[in-house]
Amino acid sequence: MKLNTKLTGRVIYKGDPGYEAARKNWDPHTDRFPKVFVFAQKTQDVANAIKWANENNVPIRPRSGRHSLEVNLSQVNGGIVIDVSEMKKIKLNKKTGTAVVETGNTVGRIAHTLARQGYMAPFGDSATVGIGGITLGGGIGPLQRTVGLVSDNLIGLEMVDAKGKIIRATKNSNSDLLWASRGGGGGNFGVCTRYTFKVRRAPATATVFRITWPWSQFEKVLKAWQSWAPSVDTRLGSELSIGPKKGGNVSMLGLFLGSKTEATRLLRPLTSVGTPTSQIIRSLPYTQVVSFMLSPDPVATQRDSNQFSSGFGRKPFPDKAIKAMREFLEQVEGEFAGFFFLNWGGAVSRKSPKSTAFYWRKAKYYVEWNSSWTKKSEAAKNIAIVRSTRRKLQPYIVGSYINVPDQGIKNSGPVYYGTNYPRLRRVKAKYDPGNVFNNPQSIPPARKG
Structure with missing residues (x-):
């Protein structure tokens, strides 16, 4: 008989000290009452949380910077919130012009850390937005006309999939997942734990x-x-x-x-x-x-x-x-x-x-x-x-930006993703066929046939 998976990391159940603080988001309108928060310290904590959720039939919500602007996206009543905000490593490689960042970093923390070392990282209009959410939805901001969107600079990632398996995506391996993660929105394919970005020298x-x-x-x-x-x-x-x-x-x-x-x-x-x-x-x-x-x-x-x-x-x-x-x-x-x-x-x-x-x-x-x-x-x-x-x-106007969601939009897929929507549904069917990662406007898997 297989033993049930145990939750690891910093785990806070409803009723525990710290639960109310864990529940607070940037927008109070989005606060909910999840069953448990897992503050992951490493990738394995995320994997254990996903396996536990599957075994206990509990809905999952990934959370990075707590800046979700609509309800039921980064929290859900009775669910598990997998919060990556305590995973904060940043590693700059000047030789290759790349930075590996864990997905709990805020945009401001990355921009300041790299700037002190003479490098430029794109940012939006808020210092406390999580790099996790902003990257996956595209990532717009005042540097985009020079360096592209945040996601245009993404060249690799580590993600935990719907079964709790750790996978990596680059242009040479799982390239369809990398493509989808550059603007396909957070909470659709898995829980990302680490990103590799190309970075540029900053002007003096x-x-x-x-x-x-x-x-x-x-x-x-x-x-x-x-x-x-x-x-x-x-x-x-x-x-x-x-x-x-x-x-x-x-x-x-x-x-x-x-x-x-x-x-x-x-x-x-x-x-x-x-x-x-x-x-x-x-x-x-x-x-x-x-x-x-x-x-x-x-x-x-x-x-x-x-x-x-x-x-x-x-x-x-x-x-x-x-x-x-x-x-x-x-x-x-x-x-x-x-x-x-x-x-x-x-x-x-x-x-x-x-x-x-x-x-x-x-x-x-x-x-x-x-x-x-x-x-x-x-x-x-x-x-x-x-x-x-x-x-x-x-x-x-045309379209809408997935990082600024509006659940009043009906049939939102093509509004957020244009003609990329059918391809995103195929990527979803490959990495999350059972639709484990879902929310009110998430991408449904393509049907077979």
Whole structure:
């Protein structure tokens, strides 16, 4: 008779000390009541947890940085959460220009660690997002036009599959799994424990900028940004944020991998629009560039719940789309709510949509919007406004970003993955035919035949 698998690592059951702390996510709206948390210390702990879950018929949720933006993705009532956040090794090999990182690292920790050693790692807009989740969903951010998406730099990984077997994927072995892991979304194929990235030398200095305008000028700033940002020098990454009418403003944050003089010239089409209330354009050592771009974003103290949605724009928003934005911004509240745009092109668009699982490469910009609330009674209203705004904007956007999921999207596979969806379903059928790893919008295995 086979003995049942024992859970290993740091194990916290419901009712144990530390359970409430283990349950807290960046977004309180996503908190659930799992049966047990396994904080893996090594890959074998992950393997044991998957075997245990299979034997006990318990649903599995992998978790890395606790930044899941929708419900039932990184936690589930009565399930097991396999949390890899305590697996934090980072090993840089300057000779090969590669870094091996365990999947519990945050984006900020990796970017800072490598920057101190003179290397550049792509990052998003939050320091505390886990490298596990951001990589598997694509990984967008202000360096993408120069170095590509986070996942474009992924050249190998270690994963524990649905049977608890440890497998590795590179371009020469399990290459279909590597392809799928570069944009196919987390929690679909297995639990990743280690990534190998190619890394580049960082410049000694780079230029950062932050420009703000009054909220009332958002339309003219947005129009100027949408015609300028997609075609500006690809060494320049720009994030445009537009807050709610109540208490919000317009701000553009970004970096340019070049001199302050050149950055100032390139930014002129924006700095000359409206009446900026503040303007920073500063040349900094690269280590400080990372700090400037990644402000602290603590997980445990976040009080606001959010509902997000996202898409990709192929041309500037016409007045009708801007009207829908305005209606949204006049209704939502809270310092974190609003619209967020990121310029596209460069290295992202040079890869073909089929070369990796990340499909939406031909856009001009990325757009996301979110409402936020603190009282549970305000949840339904806030979720509804985000989803109705999606319906209004639908004629002007394509697709959606799997790392900013919206469970209001029906038949979401092709929306997240475009025409890569059938291939992703075949990869799923190979590595997880029994659909052990599933969540409300996960990839179902392709049927045989």
